[in-house]
Amino acid sequence: xxxxxxxxxxxxxxxxxxxxxxxxxxxxxxxxxxxxxxxxxxxxxxxxxxxxxxxxxxxxxxxxxxxxxxxxxxxxxxxxxxxxxxxxxxxxxxxx
Numbered sequence: 001x002x003x004x005x006x007x008x009x010x011x012x013x014x015x016x017x018x019x020x021x022x023x024x025x026x027x028x029x030x031x032x033x034x035x036x037x038x039x040x041x042x043x044x045x046x047x048x049x050x051x052x053x054x055x056x057x058x059x060x061x062x063x064x065x066x067x068x069x070x071x072x073x074x075x076x077x078x079x080x081x082x083x084x085x086x087x088x089x090x091x092x093x094x095x096x
Contacts, residue, residue: 046090053087 060076
């Protein structure tokens, strides 16, 4: 059986180990909080970009309804497809 001095040493070692694990956990949580805040900002930026792109898309659709030129409509269709891809990429980025 261990003497009281040895038992105290073992307990102290365990306490120090637990403190180290606690500090590591706190550090990891702080890092995760920073990453989460960054992702939140990124999501807000992407949502704003989506709003802008959708607004531009709607304006272009309205413009297209007023133009009768086939070449202009083809060019507009290409632009809409490109913007649609951008919107889809932005949506994909904000989805988990």
